[in-house]
Amino acid sequence: MDEIMIFIKSRDPHEREFHQAAGEVFGSIKPLLDLHPEYRRAKILERLVEPERVIMFRVSWQNDAGEILVNRGFRIQMNSAIGPYKGGLRFHPSVNLGILKFLAFEQVFKNALTTLPMGGGKGGSDFDPKGKSDAEVMRFCQAFMSELFRHIGQFTDVPAGDIGVGSREIGYLFGMYKKLANEFSGVLTGKNLYWGGSLIRPEATGYGCVYFAAEMMATKNQTLEGKRCLVSGSGNVAQFTVEKLLDLGGKPVTLSDSSGYIYDEAGIDREKLAFVKMLKNVKRGRIEEYAAKYPSAVYIPVDSAMDYNPLWNHKADCAFPSATQNEINGKDARNLVRNGVILVSEGANMPTMPEGIDIFLEEKLLYGPGKAANAGGVSVSGLEMTQNGMRLSWTREEVDNRLKMIMHSIHRTCAGAAESVGSTGNYMVGANVAAFVKVVEAMMDQGVV
Numbered sequence: 001m002d003e004i005m006i007f008i009k010s011r012d013p014h015e016r017e018f019h020q021a022a023g024e025v026f027g028s029i030k031p032l033l034d035l036h037p038e039y040r041r042a043k044i045l046e047r048l049v050e051p052e053r054v055i056m057f058r059v060s061w062q063n064d065a066g067e068i069l070v071n072r073g074f075r076i077q078m079n080s081a082i083g084p085y086k087g088g089l090r091f092h093p094s095v096n097l098g099i100l101k102f103l104a105f106e107q108v109f110k111n112a113l114t115t116l117p118m119g120g121g122k123g124g125s126d127f128d129p130k131g132k133s134d135a136e137v138m139r140f141c142q143a144f145m146s147e148l149f150r151h152i153g154q155f156t157d158v159p160a161g162d163i164g165v166g167s168r169e170i171g172y173l174f175g176m177y178k179k180l181a182n183e184f185s186g187v188l189t190g191k192n193l194y195w196g197g198s199l200i201r202p203e204a205t206g207y208g209c210v211y212f213a214a215e216m217m218a219t220k221n222q223t224l225e226g227k228r229c230l231v232s233g234s235g236n237v238a239q240f241t242v243e244k245l246l247d248l249g250g251k252p253v254t255l256s257d258s259s260g261y262i263y264d265e266a267g268i269d270r271e272k273l274a275f276v277k278m279l280k281n282v283k284r285g286r287i288e289e290y291a292a293k294y295p296s297a298v299y300i301p302v303d304s305a306m307d308y309n310p311l312w313n314h315k316a317d318c319a320f321p322s323a324t325q326n327e328i329n330g331k332d333a334r335n336l337v338r339n340g341v342i343l344v345s346e347g348a349n350m351p352t353m354p355e356g357i358d359i360f361l362e363e364k365l366l367y368g369p370g371k372a373a374n375a376g377g378v379s380v381s382g383l384e385m386t387q388n389g390m391r392l393s394w395t396r397e398e399v400d401n402r403l404k405m406i407m408h409s410i411h412r413t414c415a416g417a418a419e420s421v422g423s424t425g426n427y428m429v430g431a432n433v434a435a436f437v438k439v440v441e442a443m444m445d446q447g448v449v
Contacts, residue, residue, distance in 0.1 A: 001026050004045045015098030017325060021105050021350060022049055024357070028432035031421045042448070044440050051104065053077040055151050056097070059125060061143040063136050073144050075123035075151055075159075078104035081442035084155055085121030086111055086378060086385075088162030091169065095126045102325070103162075106349055107378070109435035110371040113410045116382035121157055123148070129164050130284070141172035149177050154185045154388070160381045161190040163324065166236065166281070167202070186388025189381035193393075198384035200399040201377075205347060206240025207400070208376015208407050209320060209368075213345035214248060215411035216366040216427070225249035228316040230341070232256045232309075233323035234280050234287050237347040237374070241320050242273050254311050256323060257287045260301035261311045264294065308332050315339045322347030330355035337363050346370035361426060372414050372431040379406045 004026060009019055026045065033039055055075040062068050074097065077085045087107040090100070100122045108120030125144060129137050152159060161170055170190045177187055184196075191197035200207070214224055227250050231238050234255045242252045251267040255276060264272070272294060279285045291299035300310055308331040312319065319341050321327055325348065328336075333356035336344065344360055345368040346352065352360070360367040380403055387393055394402075410431075417437075418430030 001030055004049070007046070008049055012098065012101075015101060017102035017350070018098050018105060020326075020354060021102040024350075024354065024428070025105075025109065025432045025436065028429040029436050032433060032436065038444070039440060042444060044443060047443065048079070048108075048439070049105070051076050051078045051101065052080060053151075054097070055123075055148075057147040059127070059140065059144050059147070061136075061140045063139075064133055071125050071127045071140070073123070073125045073147060074100050075148060075157070076100045076104040076121055077151075077157055078120045078122070079108045079439060079443075080119035081439050081446060082112060083117035083119045084153075085157035086118035086160070086381065087120055087122040088124075088160045089165045089169075089173075090122070090124035090162040091127045091129050091164030092124070093126055093128045095124045099325075100124060103349055106371055108439060109432065110375045111378055111382075112435040112438040113372055113413060113431060114375050114379045114382060114406055115409055116379065116406075118378065118382055121159070122162075123159060124162065124165070127164075129169065134168070137169060138172045141169055142176040145173045145176035146180065148173075149180045152177075152187055153181075154187050154385070158186065158381075158385060159188055160378070161236075163235070166190075167192055167197075186385050189384045191384070196384075196388050198380055198387055198399055199394065199396040200403060201380045201384055202236060203240040203243065204380035204403055205237045205374050205377030206242070206322070207244045208379065208403055209237070209241055209322070209345050209347040209373050210244035210248065210250075211376065211404055211407040212368050212373040212411055213318060213320070213343055213366075215408060216343060216345070216368055219415075219425075220366070223248070224318070227251065227318050228253055229318045229320060230254045230312060230314060230316045230336075231320045231322055232261070232311055232327060232351075233321075233348065234276060235322075237377075238320075238322040239273065239277055239280070241322050241347050242268055242276075245320075246270060246273070250318070253314065253316070255287055255290070256311055258302070259286050260288060260299055262287055262290045262297045262299050263311075263314060264290075264297035266296040308335060312336050313339065316341050318343040318345070320345055320347050321351035323351065324348055325350045326353050328352040328356045330359060332356060333359040337365070342366060344368065345373045347374050349374065357428065361428070364425070367427060369428045369431055371435065372410050372427060375410055376403055376407055379403060
């Protein structure tokens with residue numbers, strides 16, 4: 001383990017998020033390597049951390065003022081051992097090669113847990129859609145796809161949305177792909193229902209995260225009924241996490257964006273959630289407007305001088321980090337434990353830093369790591385691919401039932417794998433072990449490629 005981590009860090013010393021993701025997985029699978037020396041001989045770890053293909057390209061586009069701007073575009077095709085590359089596109093100023101490699105690496109194992117035949121990939125750009133007009137977003141998406149279309153396809157690589165890429169962006173991207181490739185195929189997921197999208201896809205990551213939390217609670221003979229819940233973020237994942245918590249009787253009390261967070265002691269009910277959806281999805285406003293509309297809430301702006309996030313310092317039973325990577329540090333984790341939190345279910349990718357994970361495991365919290373807890377999104381993306389391939393459209397109830405079944409299966413798989421290596425109740429170890437075995441056995445079967 002030490003040798004492979006030294007190898008990774010020396011080769012790409014600046015890719016800290018990727019080092020973190022790889023270290024988390026490799027820390028869980030040492031017992032497997034001891035049992036299977038053939039994995040070492042086949043250099044499986046060295047092959048897993050090296051993407052099968054990295055595509056980086058220039059994206060030149062013109063804003064409404066006629067100014068020409070240049071961004072970078074990326075697609076990381078990480079591993080296709082169990083199916084075509086599958087993973088989102090992220091448009092955000094923070095996007096760089098290291099972040100996308102970490103996301104693609106996580107995606108490989110997340111997809112392996114879904115029971116569906118999907119490999120792992122990720123992509124995006126340092127383009128920021130915030131404050132841009134629809135016309136500017138369209139021109140950027142068309143310029144981005146004018147290169148990406150050469151590298152994707154329904155049997156090769158099927159991108160989806162991620163931070164900064166919602167149904168608007170998917171529509172513009174798909175339109176350009178259709179024009180350039182001269183075909184109408186399921187090459188992107190997250191499409192509008194009118195032209196190949198799946199019911200439940202927008203809700204899937206948030207719903208799935210809550211379904212996974214409910215599965216964890218059931219192991220303690222508890223439910224989410226009446227539980228106070230801290231939720232970070234206010235985008236797609238956070239919105240539908242709140243919605244499903246309300247369905248199951250939970251009481252969400254927080255939401256956030258990059259400017260700060262709101263705490264609503266009275267709880268975020270369906271009327272307030274509808275306002276948030278309008279605010280963020282249509283008006284594209286800031287979460288502080290929530291506090292202006294609802295006097296029961298207070299707004300706390302981001303204070304960069306603080307070494308912890310006060311959102312995680314409220315009395316609660318459950319936490320659903322649904323914003324971005326590394327949003328919970330060690331101090332935040334201690335605050336969650338001190339304030340009575342018994343469950344953490346990750347809606348975002350790798351939102352908890354290693355020291356925070358250590359605290360959750362040490363305190364024996366019900367901790368659902370992102371690669372398991374937020375796999376609902378890519379699961380329904382896989383179901384969308386199936387519907388596209390069959391030229392069918394399933395009902396909302398059918399897709400939701402399939403999502404519940406998948407999350408139940410992921411929970412059972414993680415719990416069983418953890419127990420098999422002597423780490424009963426450790427969902428992080430279970431997720432890593434189960435996914436690793438599936439991917440690696442496929443790689444071994446397919447030879448040195």
